[in-house]
Amino acid sequence: MHIETPPSEKPYDKPEGERRGLVIVNTGDGKGKSTAAFGLALRAHGRGKTVKIFQFMKVPTARFGEHRMFDKLGIPIVGLGDGFSWKSQDLEHSAQLAREGWAKAKAAIQSGEYFMVVLDEFTYPLIYGWMEPAGGVEEVVQTLFDRPSHVHVVITGRRCPPEIIELAETVTEMTKIKHAFNIGIPAQRGIED
Numbered sequence: 001m002h003i004e005t006p007p008s009e010k011p012y013d014k015p016e017g018e019r020r021g022l023v024i025v026n027t028g029d030g031k032g033k034s035t036a037a038f039g040l041a042l043r044a045h046g047r048g049k050t051v052k053i054f055q056f057m058k059v060p061t062a063r064f065g066e067h068r069m070f071d072k073l074g075i076p077i078v079g080l081g082d083g084f085s086w087k088s089q090d091l092e093h094s095a096q097l098a099r100e101g102w103a104k105a106k107a108a109i110q111s112g113e114y115f116m117v118v119l120d121e122f123t124y125p126l127i128y129g130w131m132e133p134a135g136g137v138e139e140v141v142q143t144l145f146d147r148p149s150h151v152h153v154v155i156t157g158r159r160c161p162p163e164i165i166e167l168a169e170t171v172t173e174m175t176k177i178k179h180a181f182n183i184g185i186p187a188q189r190g191i192e193d
Contacts, residue, residue, distance in 0.1 A: 021151040023144050023168040027123065027160035030174030031192075037118050037154045038066055044152075045075050049115035053077040054105045056098055056157075057084055057121040064193035080104070081121075098125035099134040112148035123157025126164075137161045 026033035041051045058079035070077045080101030088094045109117050125131050141163050144153055165171050
């Protein structure tokens with residue numbers, strides 16, 4: 001381990017730009033993409049801001065830990081999918097659900113009613129080509145570009161399309177160093193759900 005001296009001066013200058021809505025992307029193969037997005041949602045809610053979360057792969061009846069907590073806090077979280085693709089019985093149905101979900105998320109973004117809209121696991125419908133009949137990544141980029149200036153949009157999922165990365169103001173790539181799953185430890189409630 002390398003010991004560092006704590007900085008004695010602020011390591012940056014205060015930005016001079018205006019405050020406005022951001023596009024924030026959490027991508028990569030490491031754990032924590034959704035967790036980080038949910039942390040932002042909690043932070044915004046704690047400041048009295050309106051938040052809505054759309055989960056593109058979770059089923060509407062999902063009751064994972066985040067659903068239980070967000071329900072208690074009054075933060076709407078909407079499951080739009082039918083589970084991950086390897087669990088799907090009909091991929092065309094999964095694609096249709098993704099397109100219908102995008103229409104709902106797009107309306108929420110465009111409405112200007114929300115300070116933050118989270119599009120959890122949204123990269124998957126994009127990279128699987130499920131959004132192509134609905135305008136594909138180009139429509140998503142245009143929607144993000146044209147959104148009301150105060151609306152923050154947080155997108156999670158692996159392999160985020162470069163067009164969205166280019167548009168986003170903040171992009172974090174989670175890098176997997178180690179994961180318990182790779183040494184035979186199964187997913188655990190309260191950690192992976």
